[in-house]
Amino acid sequence: MTILQTIGFGPSGWGGLLLIAALMTLCVTATALLIGMVFGTLIAWAKLSGSRLARGLGSAYTTIFRGVPELLIIYLVYFGGSSLVTAIGAAMGFEGFLGLPSFAAGALAVGIISGAYQAEVYRGAFLAIPKGELEAAQAIGMPRLLRFRRIVAPQVFRFAIPGIGNVWQLSLKDSALVSVTGLADLMRTSQIAAGSTRQHFLFFIVGGCLYLLLTSLSDRVFNRAEHRANRSMPSGIGQA
Numbered sequence: 001m002t003i004l005q006t007i008g009f010g011p012s013g014w015g016g017l018l019l020i021a022a023l024m025t026l027c028v029t030a031t032a033l034l035i036g037m038v039f040g041t042l043i044a045w046a047k048l049s050g051s052r053l054a055r056g057l058g059s060a061y062t063t064i065f066r067g068v069p070e071l072l073i074i075y076l077v078y079f080g081g082s083s084l085v086t087a088i089g090a091a092m093g094f095e096g097f098l099g100l101p102s103f104a105a106g107a108l109a110v111g112i113i114s115g116a117y118q119a120e121v122y123r124g125a126f127l128a129i130p131k132g133e134l135e136a137a138q139a140i141g142m143p144r145l146l147r148f149r150r151i152v153a154p155q156v157f158r159f160a161i162p163g164i165g166n167v168w169q170l171s172l173k174d175s176a177l178v179s180v181t182g183l184a185d186l187m188r189t190s191q192i193a194a195g196s197t198r199q200h201f202l203f204f205i206v207g208g209c210l211y212l213l214l215t216s217l218s219d220r221v222f223n224r225a226e227h228r229a230n231r232s233m234p235s236g237i238g239q240a
């Protein structure tokens with residue numbers, strides 16, 4: 001069998017499975033990014049608040065989840081979550097081991113990690129807002145919710161896009177570690193194909209190329225989003 005047949009879309013080719021696995025990787029990363037947005041927003045708010053306790057908790061979160069190896073967090077979420085689900089099932093009368101779904105465990109673990117980085121992105125974006133705009137809004141009596149909707153949120157979003165793009169790329173690569181839970185993502189499928197055909201070098205190169213393709217396309221998407229967000233701003237403002 002030739003190389004093209006091995007990685008192609010024929011009856012004995014692995015091309016279709018690799019593309020499905022790449023789609024699974026994108027789904028895990030997108031779900032993790034959304035989870036991370038929730039965690040990141042809450043942690044950024046905590047670190048910007050006037051409460052010493054909230055700031056301490058926010059700092060502890062970012063320190064822990066940026067300092068602990070990602071693989072360890074995935075193991076803790078997957079096995080710890082499975083133990084919790086099993087305990088709940090036992091209390092409800094179910095017998096045996098109840099495992100946490102691989103997709104849910106992987107997306108949650110990567111999302112928790114992503115949240116630690118997104119928190120710093122949002123905090124930095126908020127601090128980049130000119131204080132004069134916030135003071136002017138307060139001076140005219142603009143309600144806090146309206147101030148957030150018209151001034152804070154649009155500018156935080158604009159300033160945060162480059163950082164969120166970097167977090168996305170990081171999460172996309174971290175998603176490869178989710179393969180340890182048995183999820184058929186791009187990394188896991190590449191490993192299975194390599195083991196089945198004994199062509200390890202070929203399939204790991206193909207897997208690496210697919211990851212590179214995903215990151216390159218993602219980079220273009222975020223660059224375009226950044227350009228659109230800054231198109232109404234004077235030249236040079238909000239751009240690197």
